[in-house]
Amino acid sequence: MAQARLGRSEQINGWLFVMPALVLLGMFMIYPILWSLWMSFQTGRGMNFSFGGIANIVRLTQDPVFQRALTNTFIFLIVQVPIMLVLALLFAAALNDSKLWGRSFFRTAIFLPCVTSLVAYSILFKSMFANDGVINDFLLAVGLIATPIPWLADPFWAKVVVILAITWRWTGYNMIFYLAAMQNIDRSIYEAARIDGVPAWARFWHLTVPMLKPVILFTSVISTIGTLQLFDEVNTITAGGPSDSTLTLSLYIYNLTFKFMPSFGYASTVSYVIVVLVGILSFIQFVVARDRR
Amino acid sequence: MxxxxxxxxxxxxxxxxxxxxxxxxxxxxxxxxxxxxxxxxxxxxxFPFLWMIVSATNASPDIVTGKATIGEALLTNVVGFFTQVDAPRIFWNSAFLAIVGTLLTLAVSSLAGYGFEVFRSRFREKIFGGMLLMLSIPFAALMVPLFVMMANLKLINTYAAIILPGIASIFIIFYFRQATKAFPHELRDAARIDGLKEWQIFLHIYLPVMRSTYAAAIIIVFMANWNNYLWPLIVLQTNEQKTITLVIQSLSSAYYPDYGVIMVGTILATLPTLVIFFVLQRRFVEGLLGSVK
The missing domain is CATH 1.10.287 (Helix Hairpins)
Incomplete structure (x- = not known):
């Protein structure tokens, strides 16, 4: 075993290298997450709290605002993540062609949204989707709509704007991962399949997708974690409105803690909902990816 | 399809x-x-980038009514921005936080990444595995306990509160451990025979050899720090300490936001990351991909 080969001074040195990071992780990650678990069983406001058992969990089931935040978060997750990943895959497939004219221009352009801060691009989207804004002007001009869409004032369209915004920001990011993975695939496999008469869609579905599976899994896990924590965009574009139609779990935790009289215990319970969801969804994604081999 | x-x-x-x-x-x-x-x-x-630039030359009423041509209000907007906010101070705040945060994160996390790869033992592998699991703990679950912790330590409104929780970055530790696999251990063995201590090997041999890994990591961490929003929003409550991201967000959440002024701020907030991206594009993408290799 490796352990036996390590000398004593080597052991000490090894610990010294990793110790600062471990101490900090203990203080700012392990301790807070355990504290939060303990807090989620406390009720009360501010720093006056007492043990409430499962009172907070009961409160979750009776809290319409929480349920709306949970539903909204799931809608964003279920609608946005697949659209974004399919688009990213599509762009990567189109760009994975060394003969394509203007390839690096297209790649750079599609990746460019990734350099903006979440707040900065949210402000841009908020101004573009104003009632008489440039997006409505464009849609009216090309005749796609007859009357302006109340993007930010309507519960349905406000969700659409948030989904469009996140898709704009992150598609290029995911595309880069797919592109890098595609460039590692041996081209001769495609030529062999083509000569055997395998049609293009089948080559994509039965060759490219299975070979990209680890990367697709990786991107869907990180996108899921990201969407479950959605905050900056909704806070900037809609502030959760209109009438809580874009309220997310993170925004609700923030409101519970910092907008109203702080309710640390209940906010911790809501935050554990996110922890549990991340755990369950990551697990499902791993299982699905394994079964489809 | x-x-x-x-x-x-x-x-x-x-x-x-x-x-x-x-x-x-x-x-x-x-x-x-x-x-x-x-x-x-x-x-x-x-398009949103063009929109941002064009809008900086227009007055707010024109921006929300979708004027997509260059206007004459650029000077007014710039003057407006510099009179409404203490721009030098805000940029100094953002730059200080991003630079100090990046240096500390790189120091602690690269040390740990190197330590985990070079001094292996069964026990440490278990810790590393545990850390990877913690990678999926969402920040939303940490923000409430971290806030209470910082309040107890009297660190609210300090830069220490912003920087400390991010220094031990699991993502960067993982990135450096992966990169260290390519570090030739003949170099290390030779240095040991020459009588160099472990920390000297790290400082004088590992660091210079891994320059490009550090460059990619610096870009990723700097961007994340510069664009950080939620945690500074919670911790910084006085105007003198706010960052550019916080300032443009609060300008845009006014009842009648002055979009001309905000666009100037948004351009200034986006410029540093945009420049980094165009100057160091290859490193930038390498840094992104480094985590999945």
């Missing part, structure tokens, strides 16, 4: 062109569709 098919069918088109003058009509149409798809994607990706 049909567009996907066409995108992938590029391979087909290339092979066809290589093998002879059989560039038939369907292939041409497919190729044209790929260009249309990529052009639309590129335009949509770049």
């Amino acid at each position: 049909s567009t996907l098919e066409q995108a992938v069918d590029l391979d087909h088109a290339i092979v066809a062109r290589r093998t002879g003058p059989s560039l038939n009509l369907p292939a041409l149409i497919r190729r044209a569709l790929v260009y249309v798809l990529l052009s639309v994607a590129a335009f949509v990706s770049v």
